[in-house]
Structure formats: C-alpha cells, structure tokens
Amino acid sequence: MKIAVLLSLGHHPVSGRACAARGDAQAIALAHSLGGEVMGLHAGPGDAAIGDYLGHGLTRLTVLEQPAGADPVPALAKALAELRPDLILAGRQAQGGDDTGLVPYLLAERLTRPIVADAAAITRVGGNVVVEQALPRGARRRVTLPLPALVTVHPAAPPALPFTHGALRRGTILRRPGEAPTAIAEPIEERPYRRRPRLMGGVAGGSAADRLKAATEVTGGGGRLLVEPDPAAAAREILDFLKRVGVRRG
Incomplete structure (x- = not known):
C-alpha cells in the first residue's frame, strides 16, 4: 500500500517560527499504523523547517519548490497523478498560514477521488479503508471508502509520533521545481x-x-x-x- 501525506508549514503560536503542523504530523502517525510505503509531499517555499517531519517518522519527503503565496494545488495534483498513491492523507487545515482547509477538496476534485473528512482512526479491509469519523460532541461514525481515496485527519486522531533527531538525520529530502507559480484565484479581503x-x-x-x-x-x-x-x-x-x-x- 502506497500512502502520500500532504505537508504544510505551520507557525508556532508563541514564537511565530515555521514548524511542523500538528494535523500533518498526526496524519504521518495514521499512515504508519496502516503499514506500507509512506512518503511526504509539500508544495511551497523550501523552508528548512519542513525537514521536521522527518523527525516525526517520515523516511523521505519531496518538496515542490514554489514562491510563497503561489497556489499549491496544480503542483500537488501533477505530482500525485505521477505517484498514484493508494491513499492520500492530509491535516484538517494549515496551521498559521492560509488556513482555508480547501486544498484536500480541490485535489480530490482534480484527481477524481472520493474524500472523507475528520478521520480519528483508519483501518484497511481488503481494497477498502474503514474511516472512523469524529463528529461533534464526541460521536463517531464509520465510513467504508474504496481505494484510491483521500482522507483528512481530525485533531482527535492519535498523537504524532515522538520527534527524534536520529530519524531527522537519517531522512531524505528530494527538492524539485513545482509548477509555474500562479497567484491564488481569490485573494483574501480584509474589512473592519x-x-x-x-x-x-x-x-x-x-x-x-x-x-x-x-x-x-x-x-x-x-x-x-x-x-x-x-x-x-x-x-x-x-x-x-x-x-x-x-x-x-x-
């Protein structure tokens, strides 16, 4: 089973420094619980902080280098079409950046894959995955999803794997140019x-x-x-x- 985890750069709530986003790190932990080949994929500036995900259990990740503010969806869609993973995992939304939470849905539309949101747990059954969705007030719902598919991870999912410097040093980062940078279609408007x-x-x-x-x-x-x-x-x-x-x- 081939699993791709979408990675974003988070921002520490106190210092404001770039860091690994909590939801994406939880997605890595869920991917390892399913077994198989796990890889990371990030589209955006090649900040050194993206390597923190190696310390959370990834052995390799690919960075599609693009300027800050460029739309990551075209680059991610092209790379995922080439990789053809069985399952794509992503955090619920970015952490301190452009926190729209729309990227997984836009990718699912481009790749014509089914998507299920807010997974608290995932198990594989044959050619399907059973997703335990986290609902309001602690409720849970099980959804059977045929592969290939895309799933976003809820904060109630198991915590991220412990960070280790040894894993960080052993991991590999592959950098390659992303798609031609395009501005995000709908700029954010600020109003009083x-x-x-x-x-x-x-x-x-x-x-x-x-x-x-x-x-x-x-x-x-x-x-x-x-x-x-x-x-x-x-x-x-x-x-x-x-x-x-x-x-x-x-």
Whole structure:
C-alpha cells in the first residue's frame, strides 16, 4: 500500500517560527499504523523547517519548490497523478498560514477521488479503508471508502509520533521545481469589524406553541400590533422595527 501525506508549514503560536503542523504530523502517525510505503509531499517555499517531519517518522519527503503565496494545488495534483498513491492523507487545515482547509477538496476534485473528512482512526479491509469519523460532541461514525481515496485527519486522531533527531538525520529530502507559480484565484479581503444584527431568541424543546412564540417574539423590540393596516403604514412599521433590532441602518 502506497500512502502520500500532504505537508504544510505551520507557525508556532508563541514564537511565530515555521514548524511542523500538528494535523500533518498526526496524519504521518495514521499512515504508519496502516503499514506500507509512506512518503511526504509539500508544495511551497523550501523552508528548512519542513525537514521536521522527518523527525516525526517520515523516511523521505519531496518538496515542490514554489514562491510563497503561489497556489499549491496544480503542483500537488501533477505530482500525485505521477505517484498514484493508494491513499492520500492530509491535516484538517494549515496551521498559521492560509488556513482555508480547501486544498484536500480541490485535489480530490482534480484527481477524481472520493474524500472523507475528520478521520480519528483508519483501518484497511481488503481494497477498502474503514474511516472512523469524529463528529461533534464526541460521536463517531464509520465510513467504508474504496481505494484510491483521500482522507483528512481530525485533531482527535492519535498523537504524532515522538520527534527524534536520529530519524531527522537519517531522512531524505528530494527538492524539485513545482509548477509555474500562479497567484491564488481569490485573494483574501480584509474589512473592519461591523456589528452584526442580533439573532432572534429560541427555546429548545417545549411544546409547539412555545417554540412558535419564541420564534416570533423579539425581546425588547417594542413592536406594535396593527390590525388590517394599509400597505404604507405596514411598511413603515416593518422598517422601524428592523431599525430597532439592528438589522437595518438609516
């Protein structure tokens, strides 16, 4: 079984220095639990910190060197199409970089592979893998996935393998140029904070009448009851109400 682990450069939350991302290191540990050939793949700047993954259990990794800010998906898709791994593992999202979490899904679309998110454990059964998904509130769900496939790893997965300097020194890094650098299609836009409208309150459980009352009432709205008003008066009352609750300005 050939397993490729997608690697990103994380940023330490205190020092801000580049380091191995926790989710990607957990993906390496899951890959080793399945056995077979495990390799790492990174597209981006060839920072020395990428070698930290060797200390977490990888014997070799390939760096597709690209400038910072370049779209990693084309380079990764081309390399994975050449490697043809049975299983591709990735962390849930990057750690301190462009944390969109979309790269695994874009790769699954390009490679036409099924994808399952938030794996807490993986076992192989014949030509399939059984993924134990981590759901909210500690729930778990088992999904059988035919190979080849792509799986993202949840923080609830087993911890990363212990870091050892011996493994770091024995590992091999292969560097090769990535695809022609292209800017990410949708640049991130920064906006000043704007106060959001207040949400209407609700009641969990209770009778149908209680839930209907909670859904139609707004505390402190100060609305008036109009009986068969003309359209202009009704419109003015609605606009005044939306101003009072903060949904409409001006």
